[in-house]
Amino acid sequence: MLGHVLRLLTRSAGDAAAAVRVAALLPAASMRGVAAQLAASQRTPVLRSLLAGELPTELGACLLHEMILRRKSVAGVADAWAPRLAGHPLGALPLHPLPGETRMPLAGFGHGTESAGFPFGPSRVDPITVAGTVPEVVREPAPAELTAAVTTWLTQSNGRAEAAVYTVSAALDAETVGVRTVEALGLDCLAGGGLALRRASLDEVVAILFFAAAYGGAYDHGLGGAHGRAAAWRSLTALADGSHVGCAWWTFDAANDWFHRVAWDLGVLCLRQGGHVMAVLAATDSD
Numbered sequence: 001m002l003g004h005v006l007r008l009l010t011r012s013a014g015d016a017a018a019a020v021r022v023a024a025l026l027p028a029a030s031m032r033g034v035a036a037q038l039a040a041s042q043r044t045p046v047l048r049s050l051l052a053g054e055l056p057t058e059l060g061a062c063l064l065h066e067m068i069l070r071r072k073s074v075a076g077v078a079d080a081w082a083p084r085l086a087g088h089p090l091g092a093l094p095l096h097p098l099p100g101e102t103r104m105p106l107a108g109f110g111h112g113t114e115s116a117g118f119p120f121g122p123s124r125v126d127p128i129t130v131a132g133t134v135p136e137v138v139r140e141p142a143p144a145e146l147t148a149a150v151t152t153w154l155t156q157s158n159g160r161a162e163a164a165v166y167t168v169s170a171a172l173d174a175e176t177v178g179v180r181t182v183e184a185l186g187l188d189c190l191a192g193g194g195l196a197l198r199r200a201s202l203d204e205v206v207a208i209l210f211f212a213a214a215y216g217g218a219y220d221h222g223l224g225g226a227h228g229r230a231a232a233w234r235s236l237t238a239l240a241d242g243s244h245v246g247c248a249w250w251t252f253d254a255a256n257d258w259f260h261r262v263a264w265d266l267g268v269l270c271l272r273q274g275g276h277v278m279a280v281l282a283a284t285d286s287d
Contacts, residue, residue, distance in 0.1 A: 010037035013046050020050055020059065028058040032224035035059055036107060039066030039225075044073055051077040061090045065226035068097055069104055093230050100206035100236075100244065106225065107215070119208045127196040128250075132178020136169040137185060137278070148234035149209040150283040153264065156220035159285035162189045171275035174199070174248040182252065182269065189267065189282040194255030200268075205249050208266055209235050217264045217285030239270040239279045246273030252282075260286035 002022075009019035016038060023034040039047060047067055051060055051074070064081055067074050078095040085091035105119055146163035153159025166185055179197055183190060213235075214228025215221070223231055240247045252267035259265045264285035271278050 006034055007037060010034060011041045013042060016042050016046050016050060017053075020053070020055060023059055024056050028056075031056065031059040032062050032226060035062035035066050036225050039063060039070055039072065040106070040108060047072060048074070048077050051081065057084055057088060061085055061088055062224065062226035064095060065090055065093060065229055068095065069101070069106060069225055069229060071097065090226055090230055093233065098233070100202040101229075103203045103207045105207055105211045119204075119211050125198050127198055128178055130178040132181035133170075133172060133176040134180050134184045135172060137166040138169075139186075140165045140167055142279075143238045145234045145238040146279070146281050147283070148231045148238070149213040149228075149281070150217070150235075150266075151213070151231065152220040152222055153212070153217035153283055153285045157217040157285050158219065158287070159217045159264070159283055161281065161283040162187060163282075164280045166278045166280075168276050168278060172271060172278075173275055174271065177248070177250070177271060182250075185278070185280065187280060187282065189258045189284075190254050190256070191258060192254070192256030195252060196254065197250055197252045197269075200249040200251045202244055202247075202249060204251065205268055205270075206232060206236060208251065208268065212264075212266060212283065218262070218287040219285075235281060239268065239281060241272055241277065241279070243273070247271060258282075259284045262286045 006019055006022060009015040009022065019034060019038060023031050047063065051063060060081060064074055064078065074095055142163040142165050147154065147161045150159060150161050154161060164187060179195055182197055183195060209232035210228055213223050213231035214225050222228055236244060248271040250269040252269060253259055253265045267282040269278065269280050
């Protein structure tokens with residue numbers, strides 16, 4: 001009943017302030033959904049007036065980033081909120097859209113419904129068939145942040161993930177990476193073969209990581225848009241070792257026993273600038 005009332009309040013411009021008053025009484029985790037519904041349903045002037053009022057920090061932080069994801073201006077309120085976000089989990093995220101955030105699968109809200117475009121599953125793009133260079137590689141320790149985008153898959157659902165970083169003896173470039181290149185990494189997620197490898201843009205990779213983080217896997221609800229944005233960039237930054245500039249990207253999955261092949265399968269491969277390091281994140285989940 002409370003969820004139904006909040007959906008009605010967030011959809012009406014005249015009731016937006018009432019939605020905020022109700023949300024202020026909820027646990028912080030519940031504020032994330034209210035922020036997303038407000039950002040999706042309300043016009044920018046209404047949202048800016050809400051941010052100019054008295055909001056709990058969590059609600060305001062999530063509302064700011066939900067607006068940014070939807071390309072709604074936060075000019076005039078971002079500067080006022082910046083000091084309040086110091087030390088907050090969203091505080092490190094810039095209060096403006098980032099490169100790669102042009103194809104974000106954002107939830108739409110109806111009466112009792114929530115939906116977003118699903119970026120997983122079979123791709124319309126044919127897999128790469130070129131064999132590619134077979135490199136000599138050394139597997140290095142993978143930073144914990146690599147799996148940030150699939151945290152809820154692993155902790156609240158049936159998911160599993162593999163994160164890996166490899167040092168390459170001879171520098172690679174995007175044109176020399178192929179099926180045999182990736183198979184030579186010896187990833188557990190590719191045991192049994194069946195690799196389908198595709199070139200990807202930064203926008204595609206960000207969208208995949210964002211969806212995984214924001215909406216979760218088979219049995220969890222994810223982190224929501226604002227915190228999902230943060231988790232996606234934590235994973236991407238770990239893949240790229242700080243900066244995505246000069247990196248080349250691929251997505252992959254495999255017809256084997258590691259990937260569940262239900263719906264929640266992802267594989268991202270990054271060749272970092274300079275061509276001497278490759279980083280991988282693979283994850284799968286099942287109901």
